[in-house]
Amino acid sequence: MSLTLVGISHHVAPVEVRERVALEPDDAAAVARRLGDAVCLSTCNRTELYLAGDSDEAALATLEELAGGSLATVAYRLHGEAAAAHLFRVSAGLDSLVPGESEILGQVKAAYEAAEPGPLLDKLFRQALQVGKRVRTETAIGESPASVPSAAAALAQQVFGDLAGRRVLLVGAGRMGELAASNLATRGATIAYVANRSFEAAERVATAFGATPVGLNELAKYLGDVDVVLSSTGAPDHVIDARDVPGKRHNPLFLIDIAVPRDVDPGVQGLDGCFLYDIDDLEAVVAETLSVRRREAEQAERLVAEETARFGAWQSSLDAVPVITALRAHAEELRSEELDRLGTLNSEQRELVERATGQLLNKLLHLPTVRLKDAAGEPEGALLADAVRRLFGLGEGR
Amino acid sequence: MIELLFWPVLVGYGEAALAYASPRGDRLATWGVRLGWLAQTALLSVQAAHAEGFPWGTWAGSLNLFVWFVVGTYLIWGCRPRYRLLGLAVMPLAAILFLVARVGGGTSSGQKSHYGNLFLTLHVGCVLAAFAGFTLAAALAGLYLLEERRLKRRAADILRLRMPPLATLDALMRRTIAVAVPFLTVGLIVGIARLQRNGGGVDALMVATVLTWLLYASFLVMRPTGRHAARFALVGFALVIVVRVVLEGTHLS
Numbered sequence: 118m119s120l121t122l123v124g125i126s127h128h129v130a131p132v133e134v135r136e137r138v139a140l141e142p143d144d145a146a147a148v149a150r151r152l153g154d155a156v157c158l159s160t161c162n163r164t165e166l167y168l169a170g171d172s173d174e175a176a177l178a179t180l181e182e183l184a185g186g187s188l189a190t191v192a193y194r195l196h197g198e199a200a201a202a203h204l205f206r207v208s209a210g211l212d213s214l215v216p217g218e219s220e221i222l223g224q225v226k227a228a229y230e231a232a233e234p235g236p237l238l239d240k241l242f243r244q245a246l247q248v249g250k251r252v253r254t255e256t257a258i259g260e261s262p263a264s265v266p267s268a269a270a271a272l273a274q275q276v277f278g279d280l281a282g283r284r285v286l287l288v289g290a291g292r293m294g295e296l297a298a299s300n301l302a303t304r305g306a307t308i309a310y311v312a313n314r315s316f317e318a319a320e321r322v323a324t325a326f327g328a329t330p331v332g333l334n335e336l337a338k339y340l341g342d343v344d345v346v347l348s349s350t351g352a353p354d355h356v357i358d359a360r361d362v363p364g365k366r367h368n369p370l371f372l373i374d375i376a377v378p379r380d381v382d383p384g385v386q387g388l389d390g391c392f393l394y395d396i397d398d399l400e401a402v403v404a405e406t407l408s409v410r411r412r413e414a415e416q417a418e419r420l421v422a423e424e425t426a427r428f429g430a431w432q433s434s435l436d437a438v439p440v441i442t443a444l445r446a447h448a449e450e451l452r453s454e455e456l457d458r459l460g461t462l463n464s465e466q467r468e469l470v471e472r473a474t475g476q477l478l479n480k481l482l483h484l485p486t487v488r489l490k491d492a493a494g495e496p497e498g499a500l501l502a503d504a505v506r507r508l509f510g511l512g513e514g515r
Numbered sequence: 516m517i518e519l520l521f522w523p524v525l526v527g528y529g530e531a532a533l534a535y536a537s538p539r540g541d542r543l544a545t546w547g548v549r550l551g552w553l554a555q556t557a558l559l560s561v562q563a564a565h566a567e568g569f570p571w572g573t574w575a576g577s578l579n580l581f582v583w584f585v586v587g588t589y590l591i592w593g594c595r596p597r598y599r600l601l602g603l604a605v606m607p608l609a610a611i612l613f614l615v616a617r618v619g620g621g622t623s624s625g626q627k628s629h630y631g632n633l634f635l636t637l638h639v640g641c642v643l644a645a646f647a648g649f650t651l652a653a654a655l656a657g658l659y660l661l662e663e664r665r666l667k668r669r670a671a672d673i674l675r676l677r678m679p680p681l682a683t684l685d686a687l688m689r690r691t692i693a694v695a696v697p698f699l700t701v702g703l704i705v706g707i708a709r710l711q712r713n714g715g716g717v718d719a720l721m722v723a724t725v726l727t728w729l730l731y732a733s734f735l736v737m738r739p740t741g742r743h744a745a746r747f748a749l750v751g752f753a754l755v756i757v758v759r760v761v762l763e764g765t766h767l768s
Contacts, residue, residue, distance in 0.1 A: 262674065269672065271674055278683045398671075405674070
């Protein structure tokens with residue numbers, strides 16, 4: 118049975134096209150069921166239909182129906198090993214905007230579990246999940262942060278190790294700061310204070326994190342009580358001066374300044390035990406880690422190629438199955454006929470003959486079966502299968 | 516037998532030193548450390564079995580034992596992938612010192628000392644165990660200062676060439692010193708007690724060792740952290756070097 122993939126992704130389709138075919142998990146599963154033996158993978162970067170069979174026209178029509186127009190110029194169609202290789206690259210994160218991002222593996226798993234795939238797609242998706250895990254285990258593609266907020270959190274860990282119990286002062290109630298604070302919070306840090314020019318905004322964000330809202334003019338008072346300062350205001354001047362930082366500190370103070378213009382006086386970096394990173398520093402760190410991801414992607418591509426070849430070999434071995442089944446059925450039929458001709462035998466004698474002929478048949482057919490399976494997928498495999506069909510008259514009727 | 520065991524130790528430690536220099540050689544290095552240390556343990560056991568007294572009474576013998584302590588402590592504290600740089604600092608030193616011990620005859624068998632077994636085991640064993648701890652603490656302090664410098668300079672590759680977090684290095688360094696100081700205390704008490712019982716003069720090595728003890732004891736009392744603790748540990752290690760390398764020949768024989 119052949120494998121077909123029809124889809125669109127961020128490589129070829131702009132967001133205004135992708136958003137029209139983007140589906141919630143339940144809708145994606147319903148689309149897959151409508152197409153029969155299919156799996157629908159829909160994320161913000163792609164909507165792809167994997168089908169067992171050659172019905173790519175039906176799949177394309179389904180996507181076009183969702184898009185409300187033709188997708189002929191942006192949709193791609195892949196078959197057989199090319200389709201398998203594509204899914205393996207997707208689950209490995211190699212087809213993502215940020216190489217090695219891990220969210221996609223969960224999305225592939227969800228799509229697979231929501232669908233009701235037949236043996237071919239079942240094997241394909243199970244192997245795709247294994248490929249995703251293998252790539253992340255055997256390469257360092259997913260180890261480094263790929264965004265400014267995650268880099269800031271990783272740097273804080275580089276100073277403090279475990280962030281559990283570390284107290285954070287968030288300065289500014291903007292979206293970017295909130296995002297970076299969430300990243301720190303998910304790694305165990307406590308957002309202790311939120312400071313903002315507008316106290317209402319500070320209160321709103323503080324409530325979300327279970328923190329205490331404070332005024333911008335009170336910052337110096339709280340700097341001695343925190344381990345991390347995360348600043349992202351729209352203030353035109355520095356909101357934290359070097360003289361605001363307490364001189365005698367037992368623990369290091371890590372300051373993340375993602376505001377432009379900068380919020381923290383660069384002189385803070387010169388203070389003992391203080392580490393200050395601004396947006397340029399963080400972007401330089403991210404650029405460096407992305408280059409690592411790209412380098413690791415080469416190794417990941419080799420793993421994907423290896424797994425694709427394995428899948429291809431498995432799929433080819435399926436070609437031999439009908440011939441082997443027909444050969445065994447033919448032999449069994451002949452045996453039954455001959456046993457019927459034996460006439461009057463008592464049950465003990467019949468059992469002996471049946472056992473002997475059964476064993477003889479198995480021994481005779483064992484080697485041809487193995488050879489047919491081994492040769493499947495090779496050029497010799499089709500010749501062998503054809504020879505068996507002709508020699509034994511399989512499918513000719515008697 | 517001794518000859519048979521010498522080479523696996525050197526090969527193990529040497530292989531580990533080289534493997535730590537390679538970005539993906541952590542696993543190989545760890546095995547080098549483990550196998551080398553096991554071989555050295557066997558070598559020390561054979562020496563102990565063949566000796567008539569305490570077999571590591573000479574400067575070379577004590578160097579052999581010192582290397583075993585250093586690598587053993589490293590195995591306990593730091594033989595993990597993120598401590599690759601620690602291995603890179605410790606293992607070449609271990610390989611070189613082991614070779615020096617060999618050249619000085621410290622890895623041969625049949626040695627004997629005119630001192631009693633119990634005295635030497637307690638005195639030399641405890642002092643060497645403490646010095647091994649101080650050596651490792653100094654390596655951790657070096658790593659701390661290096662990592663702090665990279666963070667201060669905002670090195671773009673800080674997350675690519677990842678080292679242990681500053682807080683971890685700091686805690687590990689202070690813990691290592693806290694474990695090592697009691698060993699040095701016991702070693703010194705045994706040495707002083709014997710000196711008082713049998714008489715004899717005070718030599719330069721004894722004075723330097725007491726100074727070392729005073730320095731590390733004040734470390735425990737003052738409880739410095741961060742950069743100050745790291746510098747403290749390095750100054751202490753300078754004294755250890757003086758005791759182990761410069762003055763060693765003036766004391767044990």
